[in-house]
Amino acid sequence: MERSELIAKVNASLADEFEVEESIITPEANIKQTLQLDSLSLVDMVAHIESEFGVKIPTADLGKILTFDALYDYLAEHA
């Protein structure tokens, strides 16, 4: 999958799941703040990513994925 295609799919999928405007999802944006994730709902994003993209994000890696750009990189590496 091309990176631009991956970015489009990730953005559309997360915007739909977490009910935010897709336009606020930018590469540099903080994932937790943008998707309004708290300590309870962060696990929902991990589950959604695994369900939609088949990529499991271990807790040890999750702490390094702060921005959407980091998420795109992670998915590109592990998909």
Add this chain to the structure above:
Amino acid sequence: MPDIYQLIPQRPPIVMVDVLWSANEAVAETGLTVLEDNIFVRNGHLREPGLIEHIAQSAAAFAGYGTFARGEEPRLGYIGEIKDCQLLALPAVGDALRTTIRLVAEAGGIRLISAETKVKNEIVANCLMKIFLKE
């Protein structure tokens, strides 16, 4: 499988899991036989809070299996959220519950699990549950 008291921190009369039948990193199966003196039994049936507590303790036993394997004490768990919950029947005294717990995802100390409880191969409850395990 280890004794259930090695896997969960609860003690009688609030123990709602008798046995961990099987477990690996992704899935576990637990059991509970409903007894007349169970604190969640009213009029011969296990009430809704008892089913929920059974699922929560099954999830705790699942987590406890991991800590037991590492030689650690079982950790207290707190229910953070329950969703997509269906309680389809109230088990009767004497019924044997068999519950399958699957780890859906884990992040920041929160475990998202799916649970399905059966009695005689009939589903009596299912739900998604978030469990926070205290360090």
